[in-house]
Amino acid sequence: MENQKVKTILKSVVIIAILFVLVFGLRAQAADIGGVPNEIKANYMDADGLPYFSEMDSYFNLRMTQDYMDHGYFGDTLVNGSGWDMHSYYPSGREVGSYQPMIAYVTSFLYGIVNMFQEMSIKEVAFWTGAFISSFAVIPVYIFTRRITNDYGAIAATLIVALGPNYITHTFAGFFDTDMFNVTLPLFFILFFVEAVKSDKLVHRIIFAILSVITIGIYSLSWTGYMFYPAVMIIVMIVFFILCFYLDIEVLEPFKNYSNKLSWLVNQKELFPVALIVVLGAIGLLFTVGIGGILDAISGLTGGFSLLSTSNDVWPNVFISVAEMQRPNLLAGGLPGAFLANTSGIINGIGGIVAFFGVLLVLFTFIQRLLRLRSVKVKGDSSKPHKSKRKATSVRKEQDRFRISLKDIGSFGSTDEINRSKRYNVLYLSLFLVWILASAAAVTQGTRFIQVLVVPMGICAGIFVGYAVDYVKANIDDDRTLFLIAIVCSFLIAFPITQIYYGLDNALMIGSIIFVALVVISGVFIYLRKSIRDSDVSIKKALVV
Known part of the structure; x- marks a missing residue:
């Protein structure tokens, strides 16, 4: 395998890994019950000290998973060979043989993997499964x-x-x-x-x-x-x-x-x-x-x-x-x-x-x-170029x-x-x-x-x-245009922060400070250096990018 191709693959793997950690970390913050004062957080936790699941379907899926792990089928009992849940539509119950099983399969698999390293209940594993599996979308x-x-x-x-x-x-x-x-x-x-x-x-x-x-x-x-x-x-x-x-x-x-x-x-x-x-x-x-x-x-x-x-x-x-x-x-x-x-x-x-x-x-x-x-x-x-001018396959594929x-x-x-x-x-x-x-x-x-x-x-x-x-890389060769793009991008970054009304005090001030800081930094890199045609173009354009 060519070195360039190996580098491209490794770079992509690193980027994907970073993105996975980022999106999972943002999802994991829900476990802290942010926005709730510490003195009343206990009211939002169950007897096991785990935050309550966020909606009723989660508890139904948890129960189906527990049933599957306990006796190998969904529901409390079998009726005519099909799983029957006695907890739904009480007292008659309902048929759950057609329940989509993948969520139970995945959770039970993760339960087995996790408990090879540390003891964790099926409820705890289920609590994290949604955040973990969805992060693979990256x-x-x-x-x-x-x-x-x-x-x-x-x-x-x-x-x-x-x-x-x-x-x-x-x-x-x-x-x-x-x-x-x-x-x-x-x-x-x-x-x-x-x-x-x-x-x-x-x-x-x-x-x-x-x-x-x-x-x-x-x-x-x-x-x-x-x-x-x-x-x-x-x-x-x-x-x-x-x-x-x-x-x-x-x-x-x-x-x-x-x-x-x-x-x-x-x-x-x-x-x-x-x-x-x-x-x-x-x-x-x-x-x-x-x-x-x-x-x-x-x-x-x-x-x-x-x-x-x-x-x-x-x-x-x-x-x-x-x-x-x-x-x-x-x-x-x-x-x-x-x-x-x-x-x-x-x-x-x-x-x-x-x-x-x-x-x-x-x-x-x-x-x-x-x-x-x-x-x-x-x-x-369309004829082949001289051997000295031929490019590596990976480079050619990347360009084409x-x-x-x-x-x-x-x-x-x-x-x-x-x-x-x-x-x-x-x-x-x-x-x-x-x-x-x-x-x-x-x-x-x-x-x-x-x-x-x-x-x-x-x-x-x-x-x-x-x-x-x-x-931008191929066509923008003017400092003023670069700076204008930087201002617009700075606004698009900072403005949403000013509109946060929950969980962030002084959002307007914080957003304004971020906007000014980004504009100043952009101006320093673009104008306090030589003209873009005589300077390190990559630094200025990288900043805008």
Whole structure:
């Protein structure tokens, strides 16, 4: 393995590890019951000295996990071979044989690992499981975004997604529910799906296709709404093929080039992995949830859009009384609130108005790039360069990696490069458009689904950050422009702090001090040195970045 490739991998591992510690640490703070005076904290703890779980579902999941560890099935007893919980719907109880078991499997596994080193009760392990498992979301978010843009964009996307208000409020320490899986597993599925479609080697397509099937199989045991993501990816690929046909992009070869249809199918780069995932996925889901579970999941895709309906039954719909099932506002807090991240509005839930416009800019750039690629011609010599001028494979791949930047359009050495760039652009455009629109439709059924929307929006916002960094590095050569960018960024950092009204005294003063300090530091680095053209450009631009 080349040294450059090893360094890139090691750097990514270190960054992911730091991000994991950061997001887990923020979730772990809930164990301290912050904001509650020390003299009354005991009122918020149970008999074991552990803070109370944050909602009722957590206690139900804990009880199911305890049942599984105690006698190997969910519920207190078996009725007609199915688990029956006598604590729900008392005194008759209810059937829990169809309970999503992954949360119990994972918690019992962690319980075994933890107790190899120190004694800890299952309740204590469950208390930390949500915060721990949800923090693994940093891995697929970072890798997925890094495959499109640079480290800066990948880090930004990871923080936006992993710390999304509607996600972190359902995955902090003491929140023991299936939300812990709702970013990590879907993102791994989509990551493997996209890599299967993009891979040039047949063996890699097969491996990634199998990994995506395994991931969705695990997810089917974790959350009842798992079918949302396979449906999204199927629609993505339908849109992809339609756009490629409309734009005259070669994605399917003629039958006449192959001896039989099977040979033709195996050699279709995009079609084969999709067909393989559909076939293997159907077989895998038959093993995990059965034919009934598959049909229920498919019907649930449309049934989910009637969650808030009040006219389907003579009885009141209890969902409309649940806070997280209320239809969210687009934006909360007026103009000041537009820059804040919170659970009160859709735009707030994805990181604020800046992130929202960043997403729109990224989608616009994908479209603009695609339009420019339609008329691009081969430029340059496609023959191999002299051995002394050849670059390492890892460096070449890094430079040729698909980016949303437009600066390299037109510098292709062959029609294959042009066609590949067109296919990648259409693939990502189809992915983000369908993913965002489908997630936005889900959000209309309750605020809790903002955590679904924040994933594609957060990734696009991260891509925007990566693009902005590349633009600053390549195009900003004026001190005044750099300083103006630094002032705007300082404001975006400091302003949200001034709006904190709980848990922080003198927030306005603290935010103002931070703003002034950042502006002064920026001015010192930019103006108290030589002109940017005669000085160390990397230091000034690194500060702005």
